[in-house]
Amino acid sequence: MGKTMEEEKKVKKLKKVPIRYLWDGMVLSDDLYNENGKVLFIKAGERITEKTIEQLRNLGTVDDCVMVCEEAYQEIMKQKDMPAEIQQKIVEDRFGYTKLKKEVQYFLGMIEHAAEVEYEGAEAVTEEVTKKIQGMDFQDFFRCINVPRKIDEGLQRHSLNIAFLNGMMGYWLKMPEEKIQMLVMAGLLHDIGKTRIPEQILLAPRKLTEEEYQIIKKHPVYSSELLDEQYDESVRDAVRHHHEKLDGSGYPDKLSGEKISVFARITSICDVYDAMVSERSYKEERLPFDILAKMKANEYPGLDEKLTVVFVNNMIRHFRKRKVMMSDGKMGIVAYIPPNDINHPVILTHGIAKQVNREWYCKKVLEE
Ligand SMILES: [Fe+2]
Structure with a gap:
């Protein structure tokens, strides 16, 4: 009976993690369980492989999630610091x-x-x-x-x-x-x-x-x-x-x-x-804004202009509201991309909207 309570206690401490957050080669310092915490899937110290991840996916777990203890949860969430x-x-x-x-x-x-x-x-x-x-x-x-x-x-x-x-x-x-x-x-x-x-x-x-x-x-x-x-x-x-x-x-x-x-x-x-x-590029990451601007300005001759406009206009829609790192190291959000001046988007930093220029420009598009 006591054991069950202990088990229940453990279940309560478990945290939900989407399977997609696991990666090939990771070794967790704590056990990994199914969605109700009752079935042990992967033991602490065991190496997770692509095959393991595939198997977990195929199990059809609720929300495609597994459960881990606090320590392992923190390890997974630290992935932002990974190479x-x-x-x-x-x-x-x-x-x-x-x-x-x-x-x-x-x-x-x-x-x-x-x-x-x-x-x-x-x-x-x-x-x-x-x-x-x-x-x-x-x-x-x-x-x-x-x-x-x-x-x-x-x-x-x-x-x-x-x-x-x-x-x-x-x-x-x-x-x-x-x-x-x-x-x-x-x-x-x-x-x-x-x-x-x-x-x-x-x-x-x-x-x-x-x-x-x-x-x-x-x-x-x-x-x-x-x-x-x-x-x-x-x-x-x-x-x-x-x-x-x-x-x-x-x-x-x-x-x-x-x-x-x-x-x-x-x-x-x-x-x-x-x-x-x-x-x-030996200088910096190539920014999609610059490439799309060049495409629209017909810098790649021989392409169909009308279809290029369809391509460019639809592509820029997906870069709105994206986070960017600016040349001064500040983070910003793409507020507006002028359709006829794509490589000069308007960026929102600390509530102030400003258009990029030669001195202040986007260095990198960041993930959310
Ligand atoms: Fe080709």
Whole structure:
């Protein structure tokens, strides 16, 4: 009887923690229980792995939460002090990006040994991405994509990001579900031809020779050749033509104007954004405001202006009310982003609204 009371006492002291706050590699100094504190899930000192987290998720606990004692609760909540890479991984696990990235990596790996991309693999990721876009946590999404990438992860991340961004454009343009799926698929597969380009060229950390550049320029053709007739014509077309420019100066077919499909135009826009946002800079983090401002000011010639405006205006909506760190070290909140002066947002600090300028500017977009 006494034991039960003791148990009940312990239950009362337990605190609720969402499973998404746990991360691969963490070791808690106290036990972890189910939602009513009666079933011990993980013992103190035991290493939590990705598999454990997956198992906990599959249990279908109430609110996807587990219970831990005060000490372990504090440890979990201290995650804000963790190294940036670990924080990044938590966000990516929570968003489901890690799982999708692995699936993309798997079918990109298959391409290296096959003449065609397995349709079922591409279709499965396409469906997951399309489903995820509805009701998506945009803050987590932007934290997954707005990061410099490790060289060996470049293609899988880029493929997945363009799948998401293409799909978002489909929603913003109020396209029917089937079209959105095709757009997602085109984004996912647009650069798969890069698996046919020698790594010493693809990953060369230097300016390419003209000859090497000509080899890189073959990748949209390779991408389309890897897609057999199971793939919709609109997907194959967008994949082949994502580097065409409206003025006819693009490649591989030097198409211009109306000859470039809407899907190909959208893929080009998303491609530019993702390439810019992930670019490594020795100075400071690349801010989405600056990239979006440049896109709107037509600094990337050849993109469809009307579609670029749709992309930019919808993207800036998601940066309103976000916390930012200013050049003087103060925290602020984005109060307003002037649609025609995107890189000069109005920032609220201590109740005072002020527009950024050359001396006082945003250094970093922060998480909530
Ligand atoms: Fe490309």
